[in-house]
Amino acid sequence: MKAAGRLRRFAGRFWLVVLVVLLWEAGARAAGKIDFPAPSLIVARMRELWLSGPPSRLFLSDDTLSELLPGLGRMFTGWLLASLLGVVAGVALGRSAVASHYVEPLLHFGRAIPPPLLITPFVLVFRSSTQTQLAVIVFGVIWPVLLNAMEGARSVDRGYLDTAAVFGLRRHERLLRVVLPAAAPKIFAGLRLSLSLALILMVISELVGSDGIGYQLLVAQRNFDSPGVWGTILLLGVLGYALNSLFVVVERHVPGTRRSGPGRPETGGVT
């Protein structure tokens, strides 16, 4: 009963996706161009690239293990690092009017630099490609977290702070139980933005590396492997979608962020 209902809702929502794919298939077959492969071809190539391993490894191929996972590892490491730094610095700055007054222009300058451009100087500084890639990701994705955390910590409602003062909450209690939860919607909006940014920067930074999805994309292009190129792009889309969905689920289960009903807390932030 329940499963049927869910299936119907799923079908009601995704019929458009199915339709688009079918049209694409028909269009590509009609065009018959090698650089515009049909989705069936692309999916077959994707399977070959990433899911042709033995069942004992969940079908993950050697390429998946040696190209995909290290890249994703770098992405998560970079994102987590940037998140930690961004939240700590952002909240500290948001709570200090003086500090943010001086630092803010610097932040907006830093944010304005297109992160891919930093690959060149970072290669010179770090030499190792892993460090360069990490640095590019961290530098590129820290801004949304930092600026949102700052904005969130700065705009904590006076009423909350007055209450904290009147009941004599100590500094750490005020920070952990009042300021952070009050800023949480903004912080999460920043984290989410930066997660999708991290995926993009991961790929871009891998164009100079020797492994990863970006590198695979480059190889496929050099070999005129057009299903491979399209497959890589499709994979990135799927990854981005999955990451975002995962994020939403995780956010919903973070304690202390409930405030406006059973759904997601209101978000909306600055980049």
Add this chain to the structure above:
Amino acid sequence: MLKVDNLAHAYGSHHVLDGVDLTVGDGELVSVVGPSGCGKSTLLRSIAGLVRPAAGQVLINGVPVAQTPDDLAVVFQDYSRSLFPWMSAAANVALPLRRKGLSRRERRDAARAALEQVGLGGAAGKYPFEMSGGMQQRVAIARALAFRPALLLMDEPFASVDAQTREELEDLLLAVRATHNMSILLITHDIDESVYVGDRVVVLTRAPARVVQDLAVDLPFPRDQIATRELEAFVRLRAEVGKLVRGRPVDKESQ
């Protein structure tokens, strides 16, 4: 306990308080009434150390208030901005108890008991957004009562609860005051209420506020919602306070 001495305050060029004098003795319950917008909340915020007054001072046990005094609890007028929406009712009530050195269990029990007292025993796990305005206000009252402060400041705490609950809360306040010897300053716009709960009623003028009259309420204890309100003395006091609040448009001209 509390002494407010010639307190004055202005927001920009808008004068709100103009030399307010006021005392609250140990264990005393003083009601403050005054027309809307006359500066009652500003007075309360100055006492709580949240507003730095332009002139005059606030003394608690003889010590001038610079920051928020210890051992003080406040029920704010705007309860929706004073309850933390990310915490359940019980967590909101229990939070200030951490600094009292109570164990987790003691805090939880105290929070439950306080919620029980304000008639919200069943709503401990509810979040503010799941509660009506009157319920939220009662959570804020429970939080202040559970804290057992030496001085309790309340800014129109019963404004959005129904008449019956209001009477229960008034009696609760009197009972808590008697058992824990709290000093209470209660701001209200309800003249009946100011007389019913008060040991004294302080009437303020329209802004910029000054004290028009400081009336002693010599009604017998324990007070009773029906019997007390029928007393001749009650009726007389209520009429007098009513006249003072409405009457005498501020004698600005005569100054």
